[in-house]
Amino acid sequence: DYPNLFPTYEAYLEMMSRVARELFRVLRLITLFSHIGETVLDPFLGSGTTMKVARLLGRSCIGYEIDLELLPIIQAKVGMESASFWEEPQFEVIVRSVSFGTN
16 A cells, blocks of 8 residues: 555645746746757756756756756656667766865
């Protein structure tokens, strides 16, 4: 038996409605402001929604995210683990250490 994640069917529909609205906003912005084959820049990648939609619309995407805990979510959402070496798109993850020193 699986746990019920939503107390009511209405709560489930509300959550799905929010997700659909967000995906539509991203889809609309990418479609309005870029062409197929161009590159979309997302300086605040978050969970990777923009990257996923850009890929679905035939765009490349460069995204930056400083929260390393989001990396597994991004990888799963955009399908990094399922892409083969020979097919587009290719993914590269770069992790840099940033230190904030005092003078």
